[in-house]
Amino acid sequence: MQMVPDFGVFTTVFFYCSLIIVGPVVTFFVVKLILLDGMLGVNNVTSSVWSxxxxxxxxxxxxxxxxxxxxSDSGKKQESKDDKID
Structure with missing residues (x-):
């Protein structure tokens, strides 16, 4: 089964968009609820600021x-276009 070239671009963009949206949210709640409030017992305002x-x-x-x-991907595409001889 041949993969559509744009599908690779879509999966890359989707991965980074998910990382940009989900990463900070998960980091905030894990650090606040588990690490600072749970294990270390830091007060609410301080734990929110650090999170x-x-x-x-x-x-x-x-x-x-x-x-x-x-x-880096745009550089690779540019190099491959420059190497082509018509």
């Missing part, structure tokens, strides 16, 4: 990964 900071860091990491992937 939000870590969620923003995860968001920036996911965005950076997406930008690197998009940049």
């Amino acid at each position: 939000a900071i870590l969620a923003v860091i995860v968001l920036h990491i996911a965005l950076g990964m997406f930008i690197v992937k998009a940049y």
